[in-house]
Amino acid sequence: MHISERIRGLKPSATLTINAKTQQLRAQGREVVSLAVGEPDFSTPAHVIQAAKDALDNGKTRYTPVPGLPELRKAAAGYFQGFYGAEADAEHIICTAGGKQALYNLFMTLLDPGDEVLLPGPYWVSYPAMISLAGGVTKVVPTSEHNDFLVTVEDLEQHVTDNTRVLLLNSPSNPTGGVYTQEQLEELAAWAVSKDIFVISDEVYDRLVYAPAAPASLSPFWQRNPEHVAVVNALSKSFCLTGMRVGFALAHPELIKGMSKIQGQSTSNINSVTQYAALAAFNGSWDVLDRMTEAFARRRDYILETLGSWPGVTCPKPNGAFYVFPVLNALYKGDITDSTTLCTKLLEEAGVALVPGSAFGDDRCARISYAVSDDVLADSLDKIAKVLLG
CATH class of the missing domain: 3.40.640.10 (Type I PLP-dependent aspartate aminotransferase-like (Major domain))
Incomplete structure (x- = not known):
């Protein structure tokens, strides 16, 4: 079968690929938390x-x-x-x-x-x-x-x-x-x-x-x-x-x-x-935004405080959306050589899904979504730290 050069040269969406891998691991009985998908954890009004x-x-x-x-x-x-x-x-x-x-x-x-x-x-x-x-x-x-x-x-x-x-x-x-x-x-x-x-x-x-x-x-x-x-x-x-x-x-x-x-x-x-x-x-009412922005700002501040305690890691303070994009290359060592191997290791060993920074054009980084509950976020960051910091 002939597939066009246009399609053969097209890469699949990295975020959707990570999400599919996450779902696959869950289907196998693995406990996996996704900090990869850009989807609010609030209910539709x-x-x-x-x-x-x-x-x-x-x-x-x-x-x-x-x-x-x-x-x-x-x-x-x-x-x-x-x-x-x-x-x-x-x-x-x-x-x-x-x-x-x-x-x-x-x-x-x-x-x-x-x-x-x-x-x-x-x-x-x-x-x-x-x-x-x-x-x-x-x-x-x-x-x-x-x-x-x-x-x-x-x-x-x-x-x-x-x-x-x-x-x-x-x-x-x-x-x-x-x-x-x-x-x-x-x-x-x-x-x-x-x-x-x-x-x-x-x-x-x-x-x-x-x-x-x-x-x-x-x-x-x-x-x-x-x-x-x-x-x-x-x-x-x-x-x-x-x-x-x-x-x-x-x-x-x-x-x-x-x-x-x-x-x-x-x-x-x-x-x-x-x-x-x-x-x-x-x-109709836009009240849901008040609850969302309050929760996201709180989670953002928590994740920034946590990342700030990791040696060599820097992360600008985001003023919008629900992501942080920390510079993590100071933690590249051993079998972690780039953002893809870092995210693969975290998915397999910590059961936490992130998106490699290479997908966004900066291989020093990874994207972390904080569109999850406070407890899930705290637990996920602890698991990440155990893998990356020992």
Whole structure:
């Protein structure tokens, strides 16, 4: 059987691969805790679940318009107005199967073969693969833990070329938890626009930000520069809807039409029942975020205190999302030679799953999710320490 070169050269998602290995070990009777998956441990709010049930009971199982129900697109536009003061209409929104599909649609719509995308690293594992599938070329812009893994205009200047087409920003960051201020985001975007570089802002974790940091978005900048910016978001993290696959993008109407062409020839509309659940999320209470941010901030502080006691380990303080990205290479010794062997050893000997930093572009590190209960987190860190520190 012939498999295309495009697919043969494509690596599977590292986070999903780790999760599959975890499930396999559990099926064998092993006790394994996953600190690898980016999924809140809170329950989906009851009013959102009820809306899905009501949709089923009322026969809301038919095709919808490809970019989403009109009322859902209007509600998503209202999200940017309500939280960031950016005025948008339904025509500026497409609803997608998670933020991932919104990003894929954007790359397929914006990139021609050979177009370059500036990608600050460390980066989310799926960005390079999606860029490659669209025919683009990833140009990683390295950042440093000494600057909280945040990119600067000076960093970008060193990597821009005549072929640069897109700048991809992610705040709060997966995997580092780094958060740009509103001023920093707009400075980076203004630099890109001045060079006729399109900006994609991935803001999937925007509501999971911890004081004194504040949520920031390029949606107000988009309103002033609608032909140069697109904003991607999702309800997956904010409303614990990871499996229901609810993403959305804010963009110029012509770009929305292009993205709808891609979606119309691949998946068509997203799950109709999911859309009614999402509508309830947008229009109902957001109280779940208060409980989540309180718990995540507490767990973050605990994990930072613990990591700070490990010799040679450094870890910037994340101001958002629910990950830490510690620099662990001081612990590479013996059969631990890189982030992959470190994570393999921890999975096999400690029964704790992490994601190797190599998957995110920095082999010195590993991503640790603290989207688990306090007790599970404490126990897991103890097990990790016994393996790595002896």
